[in-house]
Amino acid sequence: MRVETIIIGLALLISLAGCGAQQAEFVNRDEIDELIPEAQTHVRKVLDGAGIEGETGHFGKPTNMVLWERLPVHYHGAYGAFAETQIDEGADEVSTLNVSLLEQNLPVEPGQTLAWISGKYAGQASTAVAALNEAGNQIEIDPGLSVPPDAGDRFAIAPGAVISHGRKLYAEHCQHCHGVTGDGNGPTAKYLNPRPRDYRLGKFKFTSTGSSVKVTRNDLSQIVENGIPGTYMPSFKLLTEEENHAIVEYVRWLSMRGEIEFKLIQALRNDYSKEAVDSAVASARESDSKLSSSEARQNIVAEMDEYLTGDWVDEFNDDTKFLADQWKQAEDPSALVIPKVARVADTPESRARGRALYLSAKAKCATCHGDAGLGDGSQTLAVQKNPTTNTDYDVPGLFDDWGNPLKPRNLATGIYRGGRRPLDLYRRVHAGISGTPMPAFGTVLKDEEIWDIVNYVMHIPFESRDQRPGDGAGESVPASTEVATVAPDESTDIAN
Amino acid sequence: MKRFWCAFFMFWPIVAVILCWIAPGQNWWFPRGPSGTGAAMSPLGERIDDLFYMILMITSVTFVGTQVALGYVLFTGARRSDTSHDAEGAEKTWFTHGSHNLEVMWSIVPAAVLLFIALYQMEVWAEYRVKDKFPEEVRKGPQAEVTARQFEWRIRYPGLDENGNPLELMPDPQPTDLYTVNDLHLTSGEPVMIWLRSEDVQHSFFLPELRVKQDAVPGLVIPVWFEATKSTEYSLLCAELCGWGHYKMKARLVAEREEDRLVWLQELQAAQNDDGVPDAGDASDDE
Numbered sequence: 009m010r011v012e013t014i015i016i017g018l019a020l021l022i023s024l025a026g027c028g029a030q031q032a033e034f035v036n037r038d039e040i041d042e043l044i045p046e047a048q049t050h051v052r053k054v055l056d057g058a059g060i061e062g063e064t065g066h067f068g069k070p071t072n073m074v075l076w077e078r079l080p081v082h083y084h085g086a087y088g089a090f091a092e093t094q095i096d097e098g099a100d101e102v103s104t105l106n107v108s109l110l111e112q113n114l115p116v117e118p119g120q121t122l123a124w125i126s127g128k129y130a131g132q133a134s135t136a137v138a139a140l141n142e143a144g145n146q147i148e149i150d151p152g153l154s155v156p157p158d159a160g161d162r163f164a165i166a167p168g169a170v171i172s173h174g175r176k177l178y179a180e181h182c183q184h185c186h187g188v189t190g191d192g193n194g195p196t197a198k199y200l201n202p203r204p205r206d207y208r209l210g211k212f213k214f215t216s217t218g219s220s221v222k223v224t225r226n227d228l229s230q231i232v233e234n235g236i237p238g239t240y241m242p243s244f245k246l247l248t249e250e251e252n253h254a255i256v257e258y259v260r261w262l263s264m265r266g267e268i269e270f271k272l273i274q275a276l277r278n279d280y281s282k283e284a285v286d287s288a289v290a291s292a293r294e295s296d297s298k299l300s301s302s303e304a305r306q307n308i309v310a311e312m313d314e315y316l317t318g319d320w321v322d323e324f325n326d327d328t329k330f331l332a333d334q335w336k337q338a339e340d341p342s343a344l345v346i347p348k349v350a351r352v353a354d355t356p357e358s359r360a361r362g363r364a365l366y367l368s369a370k371a372k373c374a375t376c377h378g379d380a381g382l383g384d385g386s387q388t389l390a391v392q393k394n395p396t397t398n399t400d401y402d403v404p405g406l407f408d409d410w411g412n413p414l415k416p417r418n419l420a421t422g423i424y425r426g427g428r429r430p431l432d433l434y435r436r437v438h439a440g441i442s443g444t445p446m447p448a449f450g451t452v453l454k455d456e457e458i459w460d461i462v463n464y465v466m467h468i469p470f471e472s473r474d475q476r477p478g479d480g481a482g483e484s485v486p487a488s489t490e491v492a493t494v495a496p497d498e499s500t501d502i503a504n
Numbered sequence: 505m506k507r508f509w510c511a512f513f514m515f516w517p518i519v520a521v522i523l524c525w526i527a528p529g530q531n532w533w534f535p536r537g538p539s540g541t542g543a544a545m546s547p548l549g550e551r552i553d554d555l556f557y558m559i560l561m562i563t564s565v566t567f568v569g570t571q572v573a574l575g576y577v578l579f580t581g582a583r584r585s586d587t588s589h590d591a592e593g594a595e596k597t598w599f600t601h602g603s604h605n606l607e608v609m610w611s612i613v614p615a616a617v618l619l620f621i622a623l624y625q626m627e628v629w630a631e632y633r634v635k636d637k638f639p640e641e642v643r644k645g646p647q648a649e650v651t652a653r654q655f656e657w658r659i660r661y662p663g664l665d666e667n668g669n670p671l672e673l674m675p676d677p678q679p680t681d682l683y684t685v686n687d688l689h690l691t692s693g694e695p696v697m698i699w700l701r702s703e704d705v706q707h708s709f710f711l712p713e714l715r716v717k718q719d720a721v722p723g724l725v726i727p728v729w730f731e732a733t734k735s736t737e738y739s740l741l742c743a744e745l746c747g748w749g750h751y752k753m754k755a756r757l758v759a760e761r762e763e764d765r766l767v768w769l770q771e772l773q774a775a776q777n778d779d780g781v782p783d784a785g786d787a788s789d790d791e
């Protein structure tokens with residue numbers, strides 16, 4: 009009967025609709041496979057406890073995040089510490105507590121939960137917040153407590169509200185390009201050029217900070233709001249400020265996760281890679297022929313365990329602190345690149361000076377960007393050295409720190425990925441573009457010189473083609489003869 | 505079973521009519537938008553709506569009529585076949601096939617209706633699309649150039665002169681131009697024009713609340729005009745499946761009084777010329 013067929017078809021369709029939903033999982037860097045299994049387990053245990061019973065690590069899963077307090081990330085609606093609270097004699101309950109709020113990211117509203125992060129209540133079921141006073145230094149909690157917390161005990165209101173909102177939005181808007189782990193490897197990534205950013209190096213290209221300083225929250229939020237013109241990074245202008253903030257915190261968190269992972273693998277890669285262990289086993293057996301290879305291997309693993317419970321703990325703590333400080337430092341106003349001199353008037357003379365500098369050996373813009381600014385300078389034809397491994401790349405041309413081939417910008421298009429304000433271009437030249445071979449010129453060039461260059465660069469798109477040197481009917485004369493200067497020299501500032 | 509099929513085929517048209525009837529009340533109709541009722545927010549849009557409702561009336565009447573006729577035919581057919589056709593008093597089947605009169609009727613009537621619609625809408629169409637019929641106000645030039653790109657709207661405004669008045673928008677980018685993305689600010693309460701382009705594939709510039717929809721075609725600069733009656737925010741969408749990120753092409757149109765728009769443009773200009781030195785005339789630092 010036809011009716012039955014229709015009904016069965018519908019039922020099938022409905023049941024099939026549930027298929028294909030998959031849990032988001034973080035993936036590890038490829039380098040982890042080089043390690044011996046015991047070392048891999050350690051990395052996973054510290055990071056996210058993947059595959060290990062009862063372990064969540066310092067980061068957990070995307071769907072079950074661990075909020076590691078030592079990272080400078082805005083996780084919670086609000087976060088603070090209790091201050092000394094006077095308790096009325098005879099009261100059997102305290103419900104009004106003095107606090108000092110260290111962070112407030114969302115409005116504190118009645119009904120939100122308050123969770124204790126440290127002190128005697130840490131880890132216990134949380135209470136509801138009734139109100140925050142206007143001065144922001146007193147909260148009411150409901151139910152009250154019979155014994156007040158100690159001064160200095162830390163707490164979170166609406167724990168994890170910001171970061172989990174960020175995760176949801178990230179999954180909705182960003183994940184298909186930037187990947188669950190932030191590795192720039194989402195399902196759409198392979199169709200894009202340039203590739204979506206891999207956050208795990210902790211490097212961002214278009215920042216307002218000095219050349220080896222991290223990115224600021226404001227930079228990331230501008231990127232999310234305006235996108236990156238000339239690339240597939242879209243603009244998310246219609247997100248609210250709160251949503252934008254939540255996404256930015258999640259991106260920063262992913263970025264820190266990636267950096268910690270890299271550090272973890274790095275710490276074990278020299279001595280406890282499969283290859284290193286094999287050769288250590290071989291040499292141990294050479295010096296002691298009675299040793300079986302499994303004994304030799306056990307000794308090495310025992311050695312590793314000793315290291316991991318000893319020196320490594322301190323190293324890890326230091327690394328984490330260093331990383332947290334780096335991210336905090338970027339938020340400091342002194343980290344911003346601010347010109348000391350106002351923009352030099354955009355006159356033909358200024359542009360001419362800028363043009364001369366552009367071609368000069370001092371700034372050597374032309375060696376990458378070409379005489380006419382078309383992005384075809386001589387360096388694009390030379391074989392470059394990989395700054396991390398110090399070996400030559402297989403093919404000529406520039407690469408970024410993620411290993412993607414990279415062209416110097418064609419300055420005639422008038423599209424500026426990092427923003428088109430004179431200030432943005434000043435910053436690009438002053439601090440370079442981190443993660444790329446574009447060097448920082450802040451120490452080589454004076455402010456006035458940078459402004460002259462900026463004036464010239466901003467004018468390139470408006471030069472008519474026949475005016476454009478090296479690109480018209482006229483003969484082109486190479487301005488620089490340093491065709492094969494392979495390695496970026498000491499003035500290049502490639503942050504590693 | 506014959507009766508079942510008759511009822512089955514009558515059931516769906518009735519459901520369709522009921523659903524259409526209650527749709528506006530359930531907010532399944534036009535986006536409510538700033539009007540709160542789903543009414544068009546532009547004068548031309550109102551006339552487009554009138555055309556739409558007129559066509560809806562014609563098609564509704566036709567739909568109900570044909571469905572009633574279908575039901576009648578089904579039920580009489582079912583009744584006739586209850587009795588065997590050579591039995592006593594059996595009804596005869598009525599053959600219409602090859603009826604010249606009927607054929608002529610249902611060719612001429614729909615043709616006349618279509619012709620009527622085609623002629624009746626001409627005026628609105630011409631005003632919307634034919635340059636000579638554009639309102640006087642928009643002939644002085646566009647307020648912005650909107651470039652569709654996978655998957656966003658990039659917008660170029662002419663800059664301001666020393667007195668703070670907008671310059672003319674040139675076909676090619678100028679050093680004085682101002683740029684935004686996904687943020688189109690135009691004057692409300694008067695007809696305004698934009699130039700529409702595409703940087704890559706075909707997109708469609710869609711302002712649902714103003715009933716404006718125009719394809720953006722690579723290689724063409726298409727003038728589009730409209731008038732937002734109310735100063736408020738409208739949505740700007742892409743209405744042409746342009747790639748996997750098509751759903752992302754959402755932007756806003758901010759229609760505001762000319763004075764407010766000028767202030768906004770001045771702020772944009774100040775921000776765009778920012779050199780980061782706080783004392784250099786403009787205090788807009790990015791922090």
Ligand SMILES: [Cu+2]
Pocket residue numbers: 652653654655706707708742743744745746750753
């Ligand atoms: Cu589109």
